[in-house]
Amino acid sequence: MLTQKSFSQSNEGRLYLVPTPIGNLEDMTFRAINILKDVDLILAEDTRNTQKLLNHFEIDTKQMSFHEHNTQQRIPTILKMLEDGQQIAQVSDAGMPSISDPGQELVKVAVSQHLNVVPLPGSNAGITALIASGLVPQPFTFYGFLSRKTKEQKEELEVLKNNPNTVIFYEAPHRLAKTVKQIGSSFGTTRKMVLARELTKRYEEFIRGSIEEVQQWIAENEVRGEFVVMVEGNDHPQVTTNNEWESMTINEHVQKIIDDEQVKPTIAIKQVAKLRGLSKQEVYDIYHQLEQ
Known part of the structure; x- marks a missing residue:
């Protein structure tokens, strides 16, 4: 069990998850602007896109690219910076980090290392x-x-x-x-x-x-x-669902979709990951470990 007190010590490293406007720049919050000005580094999905936002609000914090193609390469460097007490903000091109955008893997590893992950409220399409x-x-x-x-x-x-x-x-x-x-x-x-x-x-x-x-x-x-x-939801489903998978293990859930839908394990794993809010890799590892 882990308990996080986000601001208990001022010298601790923190990973701030900072939402950016989904269109209208006026939707940027005062707190988000101040965080981006104060942190040591901004992790950006596309540094060129984020630079336009930074220029608009006169923010001169340096950036590092962090996207789906370099996630695993960057994570060790970012973790070391957080462990050394640096303050880092992550942004996506628009909206919330981790929601159909990069961020989930970094958050997972940071949490596992007992590092503070601090979310800011903001735009979500x-x-x-x-x-x-x-x-x-x-x-x-x-x-x-x-x-x-x-x-x-x-x-x-x-x-x-x-x-x-x-x-x-x-x-x-x-x-x-x-x-x-x-x-x-x-x-x-x-x-x-x-x-x-x-x-x-x-x-x-x-x-x-x-x-x-x-x-x-x-x-x-x-x-x-x-x-x-x-x-709109189905008010009269032919099959009663009631999210019956909630009482299943991940392995049982994957196997049920394979049996019911007659699909390959890779497809079932992807569906289970989506429904449960997990990464495909997590479900894949659990399923194949149990399978072995």
Whole structure:
């Protein structure tokens, strides 16, 4: 068991998780600005993108790139700096670190080393869109990006189609039409759907209707901007779910999806990781260790 008192000693190293605006720079908090000014180093998903933010708020703290392709390479260096008492902030290009963005692996290792991890509140596209969607805001299931491969995407949606919660996805404009079509095929086209685009910006827009109506909107309009896709929950699922996996071990959960959906272990592991909020590597290690 671990207990963290985030500010008990002033000389301790801290990893600050700092949200950045999802569009409108005025959404940056005073505290976030001050933290970025005061820390020794900023870990940035894209240093060029973050530099624009730093320039706007006259922040001259040095940066280090930290993204999905160099995570494992950077973590030992970052841990050593934290152990030496340095103050480090991590930011993603927009919104919350770790939510469909880099950060989860660093947080996990920092926590395991008894280092202080301090989150700041701030912008999140999924929650921002949800509260204005008109759909039931809670409970909800945040899924993030679906797989890009059609077969895997279909398998993920099959697991979600009976979910009674509002489901939140993220999608890029060039993949939106395909993804919405797949959701309609799995969920049925009469289910309510809301698209949110350009959140907090001048051209912010919400598209509300049935999945069929949303598909028609996509066909008739130029699709631009990053999208939050929200689908109402299934009030009358054919199979009672009630998140029955919550009473299962991870190994049992993976095996159930393999048996029920007739998919490969790698697909089942990915679905279990998404549903449980774990990394694929964590689930993979547990499953294969038990398998052996």
